[in-house]
Structures are given as C-alpha cells and as structure tokens.
Amino acid sequence: MQTLSYLRPVLASRVTSQSLAELEREMLAIVSTGDAFDSLAPCQAVAAASYHLGSGGQRVRARLALHAGSCLSLTAKDAMTLAAACELLHNASLVHDDIHDRDTHRRGQPSVWYKFGDEIAICAGDLMLSASYLCLSQFGRVAKLPELFALMHARVASAVRGQCVDLKRPRRSVLSIDEYKKIAVAKSGALLSLPTELALLAAGHSHALGLARQAAESFAIGYQIYDDLQDVEKDAARNLQKNEKSNSNTSACNIVLILQADSAYSRPRDEAKKIGLQHLLQAASSSTKLPARVGEAIHTMAMALHEKLRIQE
Amino acid sequence: MQTLSYLRPVLASRVTSQSLAELEREMLAIVSTGDAFDSLAPCQAVAAASYHLGSGGQRVRARLALHAGSCLSLTAKDAMTLAAACELLHNASLVHDDIHDRDTHRRGQPSVWYKFGDEIAICAGDLMLSASYLCLSQFGRVAKLPELFALMHARVASAVRGQCVDLKRPRRSVLSIDEYKKIAVAKSGALLSLPTELALLAAGHSHALGLARQAAESFAIGYQIYDDLQDVEKDAARNLQKNEKSNSNTSACNIVLILQADSAYSRPRDEAKKIGLQHLLQAASSSTKLPARVGEAIHTMAMALHEKLRIQE
Incomplete structure (x- = not known):
C-alpha cells in the first residue's frame, strides 16, 4: 500500500493539525526513550527510526484512531496513545517490508535499509515495534490493557502471515483471486482496521x-x-526480470496480471476495476453500521476512492 | 553470548523440569496465536519461530524469572508469564542477531535465516518480539502492567543500542576496554537482568x-x-578475513585482541582473565544484597563461572 494522499482532506474534519503535530512529537519521543544510563554513541537505530518517521506519510492509521477516539469520547490523551501506537507499528512494518522488497525509496527519499544498511534497518524496525507496545501500555485505563494487547498482537500476527505468504508463494503458482484477496486482507487490512478496532474495544x-x-x-x-491498476506495467516488467533470473514462472501479486493469466477474462483491467468498485461499496456499507459515527472516516475514504477508481482509465 | 550450559544444575533447585516443560508449551502456544479467521497456508514465520524454539537452549532467562518469582512469592502462573516473555524476547533477538552476524548455525542446527532465508527470519523475529509483549500482558495484576512494559521496552532499547554500536563501530577504531564493557552490558546485560528486574518490580x-x-x-x-578467551583464534581469523575484504582495520570485539593491540599489556590473556574474574566477584557481591534470596541464582552462576574461568588455560 503506497500512499493514501487523497485522504488528507477527507480525514481532516475531526483531526486538527495541532493534534497531528503532537503525534509526531509523541512518536519521536517514544522511539528515543532509551536507558540513559550508558554513554555509548548515539544509537543508530534511533537515528534510523527518527529519519523514517521524519519522511512524512499521511498518518492515515493515526487519523483513523483520532477520529474514532473523538466519536467515542475517549480522552484526547488516550486517543493519541492509540494513534501513535498504530502508526509506530505500521511504520515498523514498512521499514522491515522495504528490506524484503528491496525498495530503495519510500516517500521520495532513500528507504531505511538503503540509507543505513539492512542491519540497522532490522534494529530500527525492532525498536519501533517494541515502542508501539510501550506506547499502547500508556493507555489510561489499565484494566483494558490485556484486551488491547491481545488485539494488537493478533493484527501483527496477521500482517506477518500476509507478508510470509506473499514472500513464499510456490514458484509455479498463479494466484487465484481468492488468494489474492486474502493476502491483501492480511498484509494491509489487519493494520488498517486496528486503529478503529482499538478505539471501539x-x-x-x-x-x-x-x-x-x-x-x-x-x-x-x-x-x-x-x-x-496503476502499477501493471511496472509489475509486469519486474515479473519478467524475476522469472528470467530464477528461471521460474511466478505471477506478481497484481490482480490485472492474475486475471490476464486466466483465459476466462477477456478484459482483465475492466474486470479488476469492477471487483475493486464492489469492495469499496462493501467497505462503505459496513462502515455505516458502526456505532457513534465511527465509520464516517472509512465511509468517506471508501467513497472517495470509489470515485477515483471509477474514472480511472 | 553462546551457551550457558554449565548453569543447568546450578539453577535446578527452585525450577522443576515440569515447569520448564510447561514453559516450552506456553511459548509455542503464544507464537502460534494467530487470527484463525483466514485460511491462508500455514504461516512460515510461525514455523520458523517454532523451529527455533525447538532447538533447545538453556532457558537461563526463564530460569532466572522462575527462581525470582518463587523467592518473591509470585503466583506460579505470573512467574511463568514473566519467564516466557523474557525467553521469547531473548530468542527474538537471537534470530535477528544471527542475520546480522551471518552465523549459519545455532545450538548445533542451521540458524533460522540459513534454513528459511533472511526474509522469513525477519518475520519470525518480529512475531516473537510481538508475542513477548502479548505474553507479558497476561500478567495477573493489571495495575502493574504499565511499569512492567516500560521496563521491558527500556531493556529492548538497550539491547538494540548495543547491537548497533557493535555493528557500526568506526572502521579504524580499536575499542577501549571501557567501550568493550559497555557493549557487553548493553548487548547481553540488558536481557539478562530483565527477568530478575521484572519479578522484583x-x-x-x-x-x-x-x-x-x-x-x-x-x-x-x-x-x-x-x-x-575461548574464541581468540576464531575471532582473530575472522578479523583478518574481514579486514582483507574491506581494506579496513577493525578490531574484533574480543577483549584479548583489544589488549593485544595495546602495548601496555604484555600478557593480554592473563589480563583479560583478571578483569573477568573481578567482574564475576562483583556480580556475586551485588547479588547477595538482593532481597528474599532472589540473588542466589545469579550468585551461584557467577561463582560457578568464576571457578571455570580461574582454571581455564
């Protein structure tokens, strides 16, 4: 999942720029929370994590938590705690995923592994993952902590599982649409639903x-x-390169290429679009059933993306 | 830190084989705690984590937590929770450290990255790190959770910092003995003190x-x-190989080689031994001041190692 930049205005209603600035301070402070006892050189993992956090990003997961927290009358501090925990977790996963995918750039600047090396990138991701749990532990009502932690770990496990399935698909295999959806759900859905789920819980x-x-x-x-749909050409080229190198025949995890490989679909782009539009309507429909207008944010996100997808060439 | 096998009898007194068997079950169960909602293929990260946990290890950190828990009259369940959390954390760090160090074997069998690849090893370490927090969240008295989490994250941050300093020492530099000690303290001391500290807290x-x-x-x-002292020759050879390759002049993080590089020490092996023996006596001395005989385990460990080091050629 690359960028959700179109969501910035969509999610602005209940989330002030002041609270977003506070979020940035909060996240930087928590990854720098070290033990001050030793006087070793500044920690490279802290530098790498701070560098990554400083590269921006839309903070969609934080916005979702802040929005849901506001709808559900959580205190501002508690909503911020959930927001920072989710955002740190998501960013930890990006830092480690970029190592797997050998993506050299993220948000227009060199990715952490590309700038600091794999080893520091592994350490930086570990630090952010641990910091996200520290952050969550600062939630005000301690009686809720066991449930919140169980939920957070379940979503981490799901994201890890999605990443592993994507990495280790059998070489010969062409994914089915059902498998494709399950990977998307595990890899992106888990950490995207977490902010709203934590606030509801x-x-x-x-x-x-x-x-x-x-x-x-x-x-x-x-x-x-x-x-x-935006990456079809890039993914097809990458696929070709990969298959030449490894003498294998793996289909990229791109729905258009998956549909192309199946003779039942004569117009794979149109078919992909149709499936996408259906799911966005489903997302909008599910979100309206959430209590206290919590679903408004996801509903608006889904309908805005529906429109973008509908008019996409 | 490789193996502390000589500690098994030392720590046996208050820790039954039954509770150690329970520990293994507990750890395997918690890393397998996934979200059962999807029917994706079995998760490779779970398989890799289970493989790693199945390779044994002395469970020194778990034993320290169980010992301290027993001395301090924690419930058996709470002591087990602390033990499993510390041990999962330590094993997560081993899986990621082996990637950095390119160690192909661990506990006599292929290391996780060597068997499953770097990518799955990163995922498996992430999963175990997250699982260690899930485990800690099951501690019975929820009011204690914020403090326990803060302590655990501080020790993770310290271990990460130690790992980074070790990885990223300036090429030209010869470590001072003071820096050497700080690295050992950060890398190994942090996760070794955690079990006792959590129980005390x-x-x-x-x-x-x-x-x-x-x-x-x-x-x-x-x-x-x-x-x-056992690895001098191996580390010297590795150093040479590294320096030839990178045309640099890094001293391995081996105290004998560090002392060798300093003309002030004519007998580096003896000097190293002397420093080691001093620190083990200090460890024994500090441990006797701990309440409720909690320090007995560390005291016995330190004195047993003192004897082994004393007679070492």
Whole structure:
C-alpha cells in the first residue's frame, strides 16, 4: 500500500493539525526513550527510526484512531496513545517490508535499509515495534490493557502471515483471486482496521469489531486493486526480470496480471476495476453500521476512492 | 553470548523440569496465536519461530524469572508469564542477531535465516518480539502492567543500542576496554537482568532494580570475557578475513585482541582473565544484597563461572 494522499482532506474534519503535530512529537519521543544510563554513541537505530518517521506519510492509521477516539469520547490523551501506537507499528512494518522488497525509496527519499544498511534497518524496525507496545501500555485505563494487547498482537500476527505468504508463494503458482484477496486482507487490512478496532474495544464496543474489520478489509482490497491498476506495467516488467533470473514462472501479486493469466477474462483491467468498485461499496456499507459515527472516516475514504477508481482509465 | 550450559544444575533447585516443560508449551502456544479467521497456508514465520524454539537452549532467562518469582512469592502462573516473555524476547533477538552476524548455525542446527532465508527470519523475529509483549500482558495484576512494559521496552532499547554500536563501530577504531564493557552490558546485560528486574518490580521491590542490574551487568562482562578467551583464534581469523575484504582495520570485539593491540599489556590473556574474574566477584557481591534470596541464582552462576574461568588455560 503506497500512499493514501487523497485522504488528507477527507480525514481532516475531526483531526486538527495541532493534534497531528503532537503525534509526531509523541512518536519521536517514544522511539528515543532509551536507558540513559550508558554513554555509548548515539544509537543508530534511533537515528534510523527518527529519519523514517521524519519522511512524512499521511498518518492515515493515526487519523483513523483520532477520529474514532473523538466519536467515542475517549480522552484526547488516550486517543493519541492509540494513534501513535498504530502508526509506530505500521511504520515498523514498512521499514522491515522495504528490506524484503528491496525498495530503495519510500516517500521520495532513500528507504531505511538503503540509507543505513539492512542491519540497522532490522534494529530500527525492532525498536519501533517494541515502542508501539510501550506506547499502547500508556493507555489510561489499565484494566483494558490485556484486551488491547491481545488485539494488537493478533493484527501483527496477521500482517506477518500476509507478508510470509506473499514472500513464499510456490514458484509455479498463479494466484487465484481468492488468494489474492486474502493476502491483501492480511498484509494491509489487519493494520488498517486496528486503529478503529482499538478505539471501539477501549470504549466498550467489542461487538462492533467484526464490522470494523470487514470495512477495513474490503477497503484494503479495493485500495490494492486501485494500486495494482496503476502499477501493471511496472509489475509486469519486474515479473519478467524475476522469472528470467530464477528461471521460474511466478505471477506478481497484481490482480490485472492474475486475471490476464486466466483465459476466462477477456478484459482483465475492466474486470479488476469492477471487483475493486464492489469492495469499496462493501467497505462503505459496513462502515455505516458502526456505532457513534465511527465509520464516517472509512465511509468517506471508501467513497472517495470509489470515485477515483471509477474514472480511472 | 553462546551457551550457558554449565548453569543447568546450578539453577535446578527452585525450577522443576515440569515447569520448564510447561514453559516450552506456553511459548509455542503464544507464537502460534494467530487470527484463525483466514485460511491462508500455514504461516512460515510461525514455523520458523517454532523451529527455533525447538532447538533447545538453556532457558537461563526463564530460569532466572522462575527462581525470582518463587523467592518473591509470585503466583506460579505470573512467574511463568514473566519467564516466557523474557525467553521469547531473548530468542527474538537471537534470530535477528544471527542475520546480522551471518552465523549459519545455532545450538548445533542451521540458524533460522540459513534454513528459511533472511526474509522469513525477519518475520519470525518480529512475531516473537510481538508475542513477548502479548505474553507479558497476561500478567495477573493489571495495575502493574504499565511499569512492567516500560521496563521491558527500556531493556529492548538497550539491547538494540548495543547491537548497533557493535555493528557500526568506526572502521579504524580499536575499542577501549571501557567501550568493550559497555557493549557487553548493553548487548547481553540488558536481557539478562530483565527477568530478575521484572519479578522484583512485580513484587513491589523497585528499589532493588539497580542492584539486580549491576549483578547482571557484571556477570555479562565476566561471561563475555570467558567466551572471548575461548574464541581468540576464531575471532582473530575472522578479523583478518574481514579486514582483507574491506581494506579496513577493525578490531574484533574480543577483549584479548583489544589488549593485544595495546602495548601496555604484555600478557593480554592473563589480563583479560583478571578483569573477568573481578567482574564475576562483583556480580556475586551485588547479588547477595538482593532481597528474599532472589540473588542466589545469579550468585551461584557467577561463582560457578568464576571457578571455570580461574582454571581455564
């Protein structure tokens, strides 16, 4: 999932620029929380994590948490805690994913592994992952902590699983659409639904978690398809290169290429678009059922993306 | 820190084989805690983490937590929670450290990255790191959770810092003995003191954390020196190979080689041994000041190692 830049205005309503600035300070402070006892040189992993956080990003997951926190009357501090925890977790996963994918750039600047080396990138991701749990532990009502932690770990496990399945697909295999969706759901849906789920759980709406997850998962599939439609040529070229190198026949995880490989679909682009639009409508529909207008953010995101996808050539 | 096998009998007194078997089950269960919602293929990261945990290890950190928990009258379940959390954390760090160090074997079998590849090894380490926090969140008295989490993250940050300093030393530099000790303390001392510190904190003895840390840090330095004395030839050869390759002049982080590089020391092996023996006596001395005989385990470990180091050729 590359950039959700079009969402910035969409999510602006309940999230002030002041609280976003506070979020940045909060995240930087928490990754720098070291033990001051020793006087070793400045930690390269802290420098790398700070560099990565300083590269921007839309903070969509933080915005979703802040929005949901506001709807559900969490204190501003608690909403910020959930927001920073989710955003740190997401960014930890980006730093480690970029190592796997050998992506040299992220948000227009050299990726962490490319700038600092694989080893420091592994350490920086570990530090941010650990910091996200530290952050969550600062949630105000301690009685809620065990549930919140269990939820967060479950979503981490799901994201790890998605990443592994994507990495280790059998070489010969062409993905089915069903497998494609499951990978998108595990890789992106898990960490995208977490902010809303944590806020709902914190506010005592555990019955609504399934709906929040459905909405985020459908959105994640729709977004992945939108992204794939933009990257068809790039992915096809990368595929070719990979297959020449390894003498294998792997299809990239791009829905258009998957549909192309299946003779049943004569117009793979149109078919992909249709599936994407369906899922975005499903996301919008699920989100309206969430309590306290929590789903408004996802609904607006889904409908804005639906429009972008609809008019996409 | 390679193996602490001589400690098995030392730590047997308060830790039954039954509770160690339970520890193994507990750890395997917690890394397998996924979200069962999807029917993707079995997760390779879970398989890799289970493989790594199945390779054995002395479980020294778990034993220290179980011992301290028993001395401090924590419930058996709470002591087990702390033990499993520390051990999962330590093993997560081993899996990621082996990637950095390109160590192909661990505990007599192929290391995780060597068997499963770097990518799955990164995922497996992430999963175990996250699982260690999940595990800690199951501690019975929720009011203690924020403190316990803060402590755990501080020790993770310290271990990450030690790893980074070791990785990124300036090429030209010869370490000073002081820097050498700080690296040993950060890399090994942090996760070695954590089990005792968590138990003390959980039982309301926060005033004793500094002592527990001193004891573990002195032990870590003594152990590192013991280890270095066994590895002098290997490290010297590795150094040579590295320096030829990179045309640099880095001293390995081996105390004997560091002392050799300094003309002030005519008998570096003896000097190293002397420093090691001093630190082990310091560890033993600090440990006796810990409340409720908590320090007995570290004391016995330190004195047993003192004897081994003393008679070492």
